[in-house]
Amino acid sequence: MRFPLCLLLVLAACQNDVSLGGPNTLVRVDPEPNGPSCPAGGVAIHTGLDRDGDTFLDDNEITSTQYVCNGSTTVQCAGGKVLTGTITVRAAADWSQLDGVDCVDGELLVAGTTAGSMPAHPDLRIVTGDLVIAGNPNLTSLAGLDQVRQVGGSYLIQGNAGLTNVGALAGLSRASSIQLIGNDALHDLKGLEAFVDIDTSLVVSNNAGLVSLAGLDNLRTTTATLTIRANRALTSLAALGNLREAQLLEISGNDALTQIALPSLAKVDVRLLVTTNAALAQVALPALSTIGEFARFDGDPALTRVDMPALLTIGSLLATNDNSLATITATSLVFATTEVQLANLPGLATAQFTSLISIGGTLELDNLPVLPNLAGFSLLQSIGGGFSLLGTGSLRDATGLGALQVVSGTMTVMNNAQLRSFTGLTKLTEVGGDLTITSNPLLPKTTSQAFAQRLTVRGTVTIN
DSSP, rough: OOOOOOOOOGGOOOOSSSOOOOOEEEEEEEOOOOOSOOOOOEEEEEEEEEETSSSOOOOOGGGEEEEOOSSOOOOOOSOOOEEEEEEESSSSGGGGGTOOOOEEEEEEEESSSSSSSOOOTTOOEEESSSSEOOTTTTOOGGGGGGGGOOSSEEEEOOTTTOOOOOOGGGOOOBBBBBEEEOTTTOOOTTOOOSSSOOSSEEHHHHHHTOOOOTOTTTOEEEEEEEEEEOTTTTOOGGGGGOOEEEEEEEEEETTTOOOOEEEEEEEEEEEEEEEEOTOOOOEOTTTOOOOEEEEEESTTTTTOEOOOOOOOEEEEEEESTTTOOEEEEEEOOEEEEEEEEESSSSOOOOEETTTTTHHHHEEESSSOOTOOOOOTTOOOESSOOOOOEESSOOOOOOOOTTTTTTOOOOEEEETTOOOOOTTTTOOOOEESSSSEEEOOOTTTTHHHHHHHHHHEEESSSEOO
């Protein structure tokens, strides 16, 4: 089955498959009329290099175009018996109003009932608004609504303490989002094997008893958000072994999860978020080649290693506040559109970006006390924004940056306890903004002055 796209995503997020080049990468967003690229219209996100320097991406400068398409239609009733308005079921007697109903033209709310099951409603196929099943403590399954095929808004299943089975969702062909939140007896997602290529957001959050995602074993692509958040007993993502592409993938706050290994994941169109997973030790994404906007690894205290050997292009790569992170590798990465930030990583000893040629925005290396050298950036030629080298405790010089020729923004070198020289920056000729070299206790002032004098610095030079 294939759900239509119902969400207009953050437009700047679709900067993927960009051409390689200098720092002046631009993005232009144009309306996309109805046509082969978007049957119901949408937007086209163009990316390319500003070759003529006019700060506008001309048609002949476009090197890549991605599309975000509108949903083709809104959900509407299709005949039969229609019940209009916000329909509420709070007691057993309330179910009778749905007898023989084919469509609810509005919202359907099932809340606070005490029964363990729902009566069957085989005629009900469409809810044009939201379908909410919340706060039903004894409900064990959704089988009474298993013939619902289309939901115009969100299908929210929340706070049903006895719910153990969500297999009734298997026949759903359309919804803007499916949210499974706070259903503490839910151990897995069996019954969802029909989810293969979907265009709806799927949120699995705060389900205290969830130990696996079994049921999503056939999921290959989602053109919307997949969120796995705060499921405290979740120990495995093995069921996502066939996942190839997601628009936005978030894995956060899952306290028992020790490993993220997604062997088939090749593309994340917008964002990859891996944050605050207390026991997470390793992230292995061997097939991942493209991330449109950014990847963020943050606040995972046990995380020791992140490997993305096939990654070619990314908007930004952000690794921050992971106290145990020792190794991060993206050895095929050639171009970062916006930023590479490695910050507050007290255990980082290996950062391998050995194919990285250009960063369109900033490179920030901040509070990396044991990083021994910058050899992981050996091919880096240009930085389109600022370059910050802050709080490194082991770097004695800039060995590893021998290919760097230009920093188009500011350059700041500060609080590096062992820095003694700028050896390694032999090809650097220009800093487009301010140059600041301060508070490096073993770096002679004369060495800093000599370094500055051989550069073309467009801004202010501050050395002390």
